[in-house]
Amino acid sequence: MELFFNPFDNLLCILLGISFTVWFTLLLVFIIVPAIFGVSFGIRRLYMKTLLKIFEWATLRIERGAKEKNHHLYKPYSNAIIAREPTSLEEEIKEIRRSGSNKDLDSASEFEMSDIFYFARRGVESIMDDEVTKRFSAEELESWNLLTRSNNNFTYISLRLTVLWGLGLLIRYGFLLPLRVTLAFTGVGLLVFLTSVIGLLPNGRMKNFLSEKVHLMCYRICVRALTAIITYHDSENKPKNGGICVANHTSPIDVIILASDGCYAMVGQIHGGLMGVIQRSMVKACPHVWFERSEVKDRHLVAKRLSDHVQDKSKLPILIFPEGTCINNTSVMMFKKGSFEIGATVYPVAIKYDPRFGDAFWNSSKFGMVSYLLRMMSSWAIVCSVWYLPPMSREEGEDAVQFANRVKAAIARQGGLVDLLWDGGLKREKVKDTFKEEQQKLYSKMLRPSWTPLTT
Amino acid sequence: MGSRASTLLREEEIEEIKKETGFSHSQITRLYSRFTSLDKGENGTLSREDFQRIPELAINPLGDRIINAFFPEGEDQVNFRGFMRTLAHFRPIEDNEKNKNPTASEPLNSRSNKLLFAFRLYDLDRDDKISRDELLQVLRMMVGVNISDEQLGSIADRTIQEADTNGDSCISFQEFIKASLVEKLCETCF
DSSP states (O other), rough: OHHHHHHHHHHHHHHHHHHHHHHHHHIIIIHHHHHHHHOSSSHHHHHHHHHHHHHHHHHHHHHHHHTTTOOOOOOOOTTTOOOOOOOHHHHHHHHHHHHHHHHHGGGGOOOOGGGGGHHHHHHHHHHHTTGGGGSSOOOOOOOOOOGGGGOOTTHHHHHHHHHHHHHHHHHHIIIIHHHHHHHHHHHHHHHHHHHHHHHTSSSSSSHHHHHHHHHHHHHHHHHHHEEEEEEEEOOOGOOOTTTTTEEESOOOOHHHHTTSSOOOOOEEOOOHHHHHHHHHHHHHHOOOOOHHHHHTTHHEEEEEEEEHHHHHHTTTEEOOTOOOOOOOSSSSSSOOOOSSSSSEEEEEEEEEEETSSOOOOOOTTTOOOHHHHHHTTSSSSSSEEEOOOOOOOTTTTHHHHHHHHHHHHHHHHTOOOOOSSSGGGGGOOOOOHHHHHHHHHHHHHSSSSTOOOOOO | GGGGHHHSSSSHHHHHHHHHHOOOOHHHHHHHHHHHOTTTTTSSOOOOHHHSSSHHHHTTTTTHHHHHSSSOOOOOOOOOHHHHHGGGGGSOOOOHHOOTTTTTTTTTTTTHHHHHHHHEEEEOOOSSOHHHHHHHHHHHHHTTTOOOOOHHHHHHHHHHHHHHHSSSSSSSSHHHHHHHHHHHHHHHOO
């Protein structure tokens, strides 16, 4: 009996051993070595093109199926519910009064009972659809990308489509996810280990050179761990030492995307746990700006440390996300003025994700970091475009807020995003009363503009 | 979660809402998606806090009154049917509806129902009259702290004087209609 089992066992071991070796060699050759040298075989782009073709077929299939059953499909953008033209409060109320009254307009510049129609209509319009709350949840897609999480027309699936979806599920969770997790661990592990080793070297050109290489290599491995397919535009505008790089914020992955193409000094709060370990080892190799939790509140301290860093031309450019929170990549919200007061050259960067392959937005009220990363690693891919915009400086007579808005407008224009004045902090906090008071002031000017208002 | 919109709303319900409010199929699914995205507690109803989370509504001077209009007497939660019924007041009157059978029940977005909605924004205690106090309250909400009590009082007095035809110092629904010459108004602005 024993003799019978032995060769079988042996065979199994040999097979396992061979497949492991093959697996690792492939991994090394196709993924890790190119990451070290920064070259690409183009496998990911081929993958992306194939996926797109499959998605188009899937969408057509759903539409055909829905037509056959005479059902309606849910299309988020083709059904606009309100037709809104941008007009001011004064214009609209005058229009309402004009159409309702046969009195001469000038003598009737006092209160009319119909004035409430303006506020009522605006209020109900904002209930039906507003510009702000939809930025804090994932963007809705027009076509289906074979992920259950983004499917709105769930009932209209044919057999072939279900099979395809099942196959997709298998590939994503059975093959891609383990591969990506392995890569992620490799990347992070190497980063921590190598930066600690480099930290032992004396400060000098050799250290900076090695640190740069190590950072780039590890970030590139992480990029492959997410199957991120990134297109960089206008690389001649890449941030230089002594500058500040600002970008719109959609997820923590933004950092990996930018840092795999250039070296930056990160800014942030020191965390505990794994994050903290990574942060502490990174700062050994090159100076990043990490703050203790208590220091974050002190704006002067923060500003001082940042401006000290940019004045030292040997240090890397700082990477900052002035929105302060993750927005869903359809718009750019208010930039906090802190980083624009320092007086350094600002290098704006626009990042736009393609939502068809996987939604990169981190909805922190819904998902923790770990479940977010798992979702990322089980999507098809992360496809995005990065534009390096020409550097900007604060002009004469421009204050920090105006400068911030100018940079924001440039980023929004380049990335094709909506430029909003609303604060991203509205995700969690209530809106300030000053905005309501502005509306009230505008309206009270309409009632007898000759009266001086009580507050200016 | 907006992405599960059309799966949780059954076809029969959509048909019923269509008959009651006159919205189209796609408009109803769109508004249902909106309803679920506002419903943070995910319990199928909206509370006043859910509405106040919309920044553009929170800065509207009449925001609280408008939110009130969605909630029936004394209740704190509104479900999707109630939500749609109130929104239906703001659906524009279409041409094919103008010649409808006069004996059929009045559609929600009829002229007089729109006027009633606006009237109720003033008339908080639902006694079918807008008193001087109620008028002052709404005026105060709209102008904030920018106009003094005396000036506001004289605006209110003047308005009531012009609109009040039966001399009871209050504005009834009929007087309200005449005062704003709102017949033409509803077609242009709602």
